[in-house]
Amino acid sequence: MKNNNGYVAQLNELLTLTVKERASDLHISVGHPPVLRVQGTLIPLLKQKKVTTEDAEGLARVLLQDEKYARFLKEKEVDFSLNFESDARFRVNIFFQKGNISCALRLVPSKIPTIEELNLPPILHEFTKANQGFVLITGPSSQGKSTTLAALIDEINHQRAEHIITIEDPIEYIFKEDRAIIDQREVYQDTLSFTQALRSTFRQDPNVIMVGEMRDQETISTAITAAETGHLVFATLHTNSASQTIHRIVDTFPSEQQSQVRAQLSSSLLGIVSQRLIPRIKGGMIPACEIMISNSATANLIRENKIHELPLVIETSLEAGMISLNRSLAILINAREISLGDALRCSLNPTELKMLLHK
Numbered sequence: 038m039k040n041n042n043g044y045v046a047q048l049n050e051l052l053t054l055t056v057k058e059r060a061s062d063l064h065i066s067v068g069h070p071p072v073l074r075v076q077g078t079l080i081p082l083l084k085q086k087k088v089t090t091e092d093a094e095g096l097a098r099v100l101l102q103d104e105k106y107a108r109f110l111k112e113k114e115v116d117f118s119l120n121f122e123s124d125a126r127f128r129v130n131i132f133f134q135k136g137n138i139s140c141a142l143r144l145v146p147s148k149i150p151t152i153e154e155l156n157l158p159p160i161l162h163e164f165t166k167a168n169q170g171f172v173l174i175t176g177p178s179s180q181g182k183s184t185t186l187a188a189l190i191d192e193i194n195h196q197r198a199e200h201i202i203t204i205e206d207p208i209e210y211i212f213k214e215d216r217a218i219i220d221q222r223e224v225y226q227d228t229l230s231f232t233q234a235l236r237s238t239f240r241q242d243p244n245v246i247m248v249g250e251m252r253d254q255e256t257i258s259t260a261i262t263a264a265e266t267g268h269l270v271f272a273t274l275h276t277n278s279a280s281q282t283i284h285r286i287v288d289t290f291p292s293e294q295q296s297q298v299r300a301q302l303s304s305s306l307l308g309i310v311s312q313r314l315i316p317r318i319k320g321g322m323i324p325a326c327e328i329m330i331s332n333s334a335t336a337n338l339i340r341e342n343k344i345h346e347l348p349l350v351i352e353t354s355l356e357a358g359m360i361s362l363n364r365s366l367a368i369l370i371n372a373r374e375i376s377l378g379d380a381l382r383c384s385l386n387p388t389e390l391k392m393l394l395h396k
Contacts, residue, residue, distance in 0.1 A: 155181070306336075
């Protein structure tokens with residue numbers, strides 16, 4: 038059995054390899070060798086031996102140190118960030134499965150990419166110019182939501198003298214202040230919860246608020262109120278489309294409050310970006326996006342609870358900067374950026390996508 042120094046050396050070797058191979062993730066799980074995710078594909082490190090129960094515990098102890106390890110044993114899972122060497126940073130989740138410890142480490146690039154570098158639609162620049170309102174970045178897990186959010190915040194940082202407060206669990210990208218003052222707060226380290234930190238922002242004089250994740254009704258309600266009261270609020274949700282996002286927010290509240298929430302959303306919402314990362318034919322990943330921009334048509338549909346009609350408005354409002362996910366996928370297919378098979382797997386309506394391609 039390795040001593041602590043042995044696990045430190047093994048962890049350093051694995052993190053160095055993750056950075057060298059430009060992997061997005063490193064997975065440590067009992068019964069398997071360590072695994073990297075490179076360009077969306079899981080690659081076992083076959084030169085490494087399979088992780089034992091003792092190895093997983095030893096590596097977790099090195100990662101967590103004593104204080105976090107005690108919290109991990111109590112809560113059974115823990116999120117935190119890890120600085121590695123001078124220019125690498127990881128978002129780490131350690132959890133139990135079948136009584137054993139597993140670790141998932143996501144490599145966070147040191148440089149915050151721009152909207153152009155991420156191949157995102159230029160219309161996203163408009164969200165950074167607003168003085169108040171609510172912008173939601175949505176999509177399944179591991180689809181680049183945090184990176185898109187960071188790109189938007191960093192653009193404001195370089196363009197405007199504003200006070201920006203971020204609430205994250207954990208902090209991922211580290212912003213280098215330019216024209217803005219940026220206070221980054223990490224849940225558990227700097228505040229007890231998203232809700233408490235968000236409520237406190239009303240006394241901290243922010244212009245822009247970034248909420249890493251909206252997990253409960255109180256956080257959602259406070260974020261909407263912040264957007265209504267003169268703040269520009271950015272947040273993420275794990276939803277698949279604009280209409281599903283509105284449903285998810287509204288359904289979080291009791292039925293007697295839902296009409297009021299729809300009214301608040303209709304007036305404060307600036308837009309919803311729902312994104313997927315698709316494997317690129319020439320390597321790497323590229324986003325496909327559904328984008329809903331708030332206008333009188335979308336606001337009326339939200340207020341009148343006709344949310345099922347939003348996809349039609351999005352599909353027919355290309356000139357306003359909106360785009361459906363299928364149209365975004367079709368554009369990428371026609372540009373030979375992605376394969377038809379990958380596009381169909383990501384589409385929420387593959388039949389409609391095939392019809393678009395044959396027009």
